Amino acid sequence: MDDRWTPEHVLSLSPDAASRKAASRLSAPAPWTGTGSDDRALWGHCQGSGGSPYRTVVDLEGPAYQCSCPSRKFPCKHALGLLLLWSAGGTGQDRAPDWAAGWLDARREQDRLRRERPRGEPAAAGAAAGGAARATAAGRLARRSGRVAAGAAELQVRMADQLRSGLADAPRQGAAAWGGVAARMVDAQAPGLASRARELGAVPASGPGWPSRLLEEYGLLHLLASGYGRVDTLPEALAATVRARVGFTVDTAELLRGPLVRDSWLVLGSSDSADERLTTRRIWLRGSRSGRPALLLSFGRPGAAPEYALPTGMLLDAELAFHPGARPLRAALGTRFSAPAAPPAAEAVPPGLSLDAALDAYGRALEDDPWLDSWPVVLEAVVPLPGALGWELADHTGPQPVAIPVDRRSTPDSGLWRLAAVSGGRPLTLFGECGHRGFTPITAWYPDGNRIRTLGVTA
């Protein structure tokens, strides 16, 4: 691989802030000896505080890491530091020494086996055993469906009760009123209903205009609950959407058996959100041939980076398996056919939509999946501005200057200022999620000298 990763890409692999810091310290040549790299891997010895240096290997395909240090972080600071050193051109081309080559070969062999297995496995499994397992699974699913249906029905009754006595009391009841209902939905194995119920409790505290927003959410939750009540009569795709919204998950391995969509996927952006138990990374892609959007979700426990880290603005030749639904978006990443590559210079900035067209795209998506809060779109030629009523994205190219508001909930102030700084009052191309709360900016493309750079707004 000719293109070395950017430091930003390397740092995005790190499990937490402390690792980023430590890795930056290890990115100088001083502690390293015997470093080298070839097209697919890099390696080196890092002098730590102990007596003998640590042996660090990074397989760029994956990526995968191996280090003899005792750290429980993954990847550890040594692997990240080595990657940073390499990204700055600090390792020479070389052949892998035996200690590194051994691990690399073993890993690649394993990888090859794993790739071949999924297609062979069903045939290999005994038909009878498979049948029995399927029967058990079907029984489990039926029991769960019954519980969820009961939960959904109960939820409808609760909402109707609330409506009979009126919602004016909602702010006084506070979030706790719906906490119990949400817990009940968790018991009913309907986590999707549970989280929506919990949000109902939060809406009255969301500022002016809450009654309207609350009624919208009531309506949509009612739609979901009643939709699940007759899920068996819905068309297959819509039924899948309803099931997913209610909280049924799809087995990724099952998905990856097919059908798969191969394309050259443009990585539009990624954003992380973390709570105390889990880091969730969302990566948005768009097929450069199909134009199809896709969303990859990747999770990491605290202290470990989410599995995927795809560099924004690069093209990835890969197969995706979309989760079923009336408006498929979420996908699982299947085989990657090459490492991410930069798009040709002429296509460095992805084509985008006007504000009108972006809202239309969201509207059309609602047609299939009315519960969508937003839809990923690329905007063309918008100027981010801090206005009197909050930040907005303005389009001054048409006869009538128009604007849509920025959804501030998951966008840090600093990100918006960076966005304003790269714009400097000039229009730029902006990827994000366009929804009824406004637009959540995620990635901006801007010219810097004679090259195009990307800016991660939420990073």
Next chain:
Amino acid sequence: MTCTRTRPQNVPAQNRNPQEDGQVGPVWAGLDRPEPDWPDLVTAALLGTDRRPVPALLDLAATQAVARRAGLRPGPAAPLPGAAAADPRPPLPEAARRRLTMLLPARGGSGGAGSGGGAGGGGNLANLNELLPQWLAAAGRHGYRCPAPLVPRCWTRPGRAASCGRTRWPWPVRWACGWRNATPTGASSCAPPAGDSPEPDRQLWQEGLFAERVTHLTRLRRRDPQAALALLRSTWSSERAEDRLLFLDALQEGLSARDEPFLEAALTDRAKNVRLTAAELLSTLPGSALARRMARRALACVVLTGTADGARMTVHPPTVCDPEMQHDGIAPASPTGRADRAFWLGEIVAATPLDTWVTAYGPPEALLALPVSDAWQQDLLDAWARAAVRQGDARWARALLSLPSRHRDGRSTDAPVPVPVGSAAKLLAVLPSEEQADWSAAFLADHGLADAFQLLVACPAPWPRGLGRAVLDALVRAAAAGGYPWSHSGVIGVAERALAPEAADELAALAEHTVPAWPRPSPPGRDAAAAGRDARRADPRARPEEIPGPR
């Protein structure tokens, strides 16, 4: 919301016949029949369907919620402010750009998900306060422009003006009222136009937080010293004592004879610290009445007398602290445990304009060479040193600093004693930085590392070549003599941050040839060469190749 909601007109959702493809109840079907408006629905929901019955309220709500969302249109845009002017300066080289990212503090300015310490490039406090200003100055010298996304994180840093430039960053600042107080006071050349109209100024002064008020006063003082004084006078009597003290400090900049009446009045302030500060400020005003009073006292205490052996200074410190002395800020009892008389002498001489001595007795070089009566010499020297620092008098500072070398030249034991290193560091700050570096280098060559820390900390970074050389030589000598590396950790730490990038090659050479003097594992070998490696690693301004001059 800037979005406007319209009745959906061409939203496909309503054009389809949903009964066919989505049997989700009457929801999709309801759009064609007359129905209550959305506000009616909301009212009904708030009041409760017991009181305001609407059949199938939730079905209608769902239909309309989706229609409202699908029908969102962009709203009218606010007027577009002029775009930032194009910045013609060349972009930063990649390596330098990476370095800047690492030096800057964590992302996430004011709130939001990105905040939280330590994230991002790992900018720690030392990086921010010491390395970043050096880096910005270097980038400014080379005429590079700051990468656009880093501008918001740079513009609150002192020294940012050099590199961020004025062409781009004020663009977002125009709306950024919230940034007003984040702007450090050292940024006069490109302060946001926050204080142009007098009315908001007055309001800020009357109602602002204490930090805002100090910043405002300092900035105004720089622009218009008398306006600042007038502003301070307007509320002086109602300020709290601790606030008065800091406001008074702000007057230090731009001090002139026109401030004297106000300061004289402050000599009778209720708070002791305010009185002392006023006295100190007055003493640095050469023509002030207080300075004249002090000069009179000083000349009465220290007399130049001629004896058979030649001229000598005869010292008679005051025996009491009379009310007038107290009025001029001299405490009636020594606060430090020094003898009262020595303390009073020190206060008087430190507050006396140094020109007084020159006019009365002669130039400092000659005066300092004279013998002093009755062991008052050290007190007199200390007081003169304080006066030189307070009045920023380079000639006196130089004369005082040249004392030690004369002592080593092998004169009699009667020769003046050297000034303590602590006051030497303060005196050096009065001198131009090259002179300061030369003096410190000479001191290192003579005295080694033992007392050098205070001096080195005071030398502006990056060090000039001569000083860097002297520090490295001293470290090498210390290593060769078998000293423990951690006994010089202070100096090594300063060197990491203050050695010029040009020293990198020297350090590399040292690192090659130095054998670790201490066994490796415990603690990690930290000889001069190790310090060198560290200096290179931590050096913010990058290795020389990172910031090549524009061709």
